[in-house]
Amino acid sequence: MEILRYVAFSSDPAGGNPAGVVLDATGVDDKTMLATAADVGYSESAFVVPAADGTLDVRYFSPLAEVPFCGHATIATAVAYAERHGTGRLRLRTQAGPVTVTTDRTADGAVVATLVSVAPRSEPIAAADLAELLTILDWSAADLDPALPPRVAFAGNRHPILAASTRERLAGLDYDMPALAALMAREDWTTVDLVWRESATVFHARNPFPPGGVVEDPATGAAAAAFGGYLRELRLVAPPATLTIHQGADMGRPSTITVTVPAEPDTGIGVTGAAVRI
Numbered sequence: 001m002e003i004l005r006y007v008a009f010s011s012d013p014a015g016g017n018p019a020g021v022v023l024d025a026t027g028v029d030d031k032t033m034l035a036t037a038a039d040v041g042y043s044e045s046a047f048v049v050p051a052a053d054g055t056l057d058v059r060y061f062s063p064l065a066e067v068p069f070c071g072h073a074t075i076a077t078a079v080a081y082a083e084r085h086g087t088g089r090l091r092l093r094t095q096a097g098p099v100t101v102t103t104d105r106t107a108d109g110a111v112v113a114t115l116v117s118v119a120p121r122s123e124p125i126a127a128a129d130l131a132e133l134l135t136i137l138d139w140s141a142a143d144l145d146p147a148l149p150p151r152v153a154f155a156g157n158r159h160p161i162l163a164a165s166t167r168e169r170l171a172g173l174d175y176d177m178p179a180l181a182a183l184m185a186r187e188d189w190t191t192v193d194l195v196w197r198e199s200a201t202v203f204h205a206r207n208p209f210p211p212g213g214v215v216e217d218p219a220t221g222a223a224a225a226a227f228g229g230y231l232r233e234l235r236l237v238a239p240p241a242t243l244t245i246h247q248g249a250d251m252g253r254p255s256t257i258t259v260t261v262p263a264e265p266d267t268g269i270g271v272t273g274a275a276v277r278i
Contacts, residue, residue: 001028003040006076009219009255009273011110015248016255017219018278019073020045021080025059030066037061043212046073048081055091056081062212067190069096069156071115071221071271078103078113079275087111096156099268113275114260115221116268120155120229129187133160136179137192137208143169148197148236155225155269157190159207163197170196171250173206173216181210193223195245200237203227205247218248219255221271228259228269239263 003020010016020040025033025047037045041063049057058077060070078090082103092099097118103111125133130150134140139162144150148163164170173194180192191207198204205224207217217223224245231237241261248255260270 001025001036003036004080005040005042005278006080006275007278008072008075008275009221009247009257011274011276013276013278015253016275017072017217017248017253018042019070019076021073021077022047023077023080023084025049033059033061034066038063043209043214043217044070044073046070046077048077051093055093057093059095064213065211067157067212069094069099069222071223071225072219072273074099074101074115075113075221075271075273076275078115079111080277082111082113094156099156110274110276112272114270114272116270117155117222117225118268119266120153120226120233120269122151122153122226122230122233125150125152125160129183132183133162133192136183137175139169145197148195149234151230151234152189153193153226153230155222155229157222157226158188159191159193159223159226160189161193161195161227161230163195167196167204170194170204170206173208173250175208177210177215180208184211191217191220191223193220193227195227201241201243203243203245204249205245206250207247216251218251218253219257219273220247221257221273224257224259225269225271228261232261232265237261
């Protein structure tokens with residue numbers, strides 16, 4: 001089993017979010033996939049089983065558990081596949097549903113991938129859960145941006161979204177990891193999407209990820225897709241829109257995620273990024 005290592009959402013191996021990629025995991029069982037992901041040690045690894053119809057069955061494992069979908073590992077997988085087989089359109093079957101990915105080469109020869117998520121949706125956060133989450137993060141209600149209300153957003157995984165009122169509040173991340181892990185397991189949350197709005201289309205994000213065994217994820221494509229759907233559903237952006245999300249800078253791994261929000265409701269959200277082999 002050949003294990004590739006890529007960073008996604010950066011063209012610099014020192015930035016972005018690392019992912020393990022296995023382009024042919026035919027015959028590999030669940031136990032081996034989980035053990036491999038733990039050995040690789042990144043927040044996610046993707047395991048691909050090519051199907052006879054050309055579709056790729058993809059499964060995603062953190063060092064601790066399987067997750068239904070992972071955006072940065074999808075971008076890494078698509079770029080790795082394009083470097084082996086050429087650019088074009090891929091059809092993925094994930095546990096979250098069907099996902100399409102298109103790869104293209106830029107003028108300098110780099111490969112960039114765009115995934116289109118499953119249809120997004122969001123729902124309110126229960127008042128008790130919000131209060132518990134704020135306590136664990138050591139945030140107060142006054143730290144929140146009232147223009148971007150707390151919600152749980154979905155585009156393959158469930159992510160609570162909290163918007164900070166200032167960049168300084170977002171930068172000061174210090175939380176109780178075991179307590180947050182317990183809350184997220186109870187509520188079936190994959191990462192917590194903490195954001196700050198710099199402008200109408202530029203955002204900064206941080207994603208605590210204790211279910212994956214890491215304090216923070218440096219680039220979270222699934223959360224970015226969910227956030228795009230949240231903005232469209234609540235009419236907080238005028239679609240069609242292209243958003244830029246900066247993530248990872250506070251942990252020394254700067255990442256850039258481009259999010260495309262179509263105007264049509266109930267359509268998937270586009271997430272674009274570069275990836276480079278480590």
